[in-house]
Amino acid sequence: MNDMPLGDDAINYLHEGRLIRFCCKGCQADFAKSPEKYLKALDAAVIKNQVDKYPLDTCVVSGAPLDGMGAPKDFVYRNRLVRFCCSGCEKTFLKDPAKYLEKIDAAMAE
Numbered sequence: 001m002n003d004m005p006l007g008d009d010a011i012n013y014l015h016e017g018r019l020i021r022f023c024c025k026g027c028q029a030d031f032a033k034s035p036e037k038y039l040k041a042l043d044a045a046v047i048k049n050q051v052d053k054y055p056l057d058t059c060v061v062s063g064a065p066l067d068g069m070g071a072p073k074d075f076v077y078r079n080r081l082v083r084f085c086c087s088g089c090e091k092t093f094l095k096d097p098a099k100y101l102e103k104i105d106a107a108m109a110e
Contacts, residue, residue, distance in 0.1 A: 015039075018078045043076040050081035055107035059085035060100045061092045077101075 011022040015035060020042070022028040031038050051074070057066055064085040066072035073084040077097055082104065084090055093100050 042079075046076045046079055047074045047081055051083075053108075054081055054083055055104060055110070056083065059083070059089055060103050061085075061089035080104075 006021055006023055011025065011028055013020045013022060013028055013031075015031075018039075020031065020038075022031065058064060059066060059068075059072075060082060062085055066083055066085055069086045073087050073090065075082045075084060075090055075093070077093070080101065082093060082100065084093070
């Protein structure tokens with residue numbers, strides 16, 4: 001995959017509920033061979049672009065301070081940053097993501 005800008009002919013691809021956009025079929029094929037490699041880079045970009053605008057300073061699952069157990073655990077769910085106080089909250093989040101995304105959206109609207 002390269003850093004070419006996406007044009008009107010970009011390819012939209014849904015990978016496990018996550019929209020990934022490609023400039024060409026070659027990049028899509030490269031992704032299909034090793035998705036985890038590329039998802040790691042995409043996750044890093046999502047975190048970088050969304051962390052400063054993240055509306056909560058507490059864990060969306062437990063309500064504990066994000067830094068209460070060390071550094072916050074950043075998690076990307078379908079191209080959205082979700083921050084937890086610890087890695088254990090990720091499993092609870094994944095049982096009902098809509099419930100917790102609603103909390104993040106409400107905080108963002110305030």
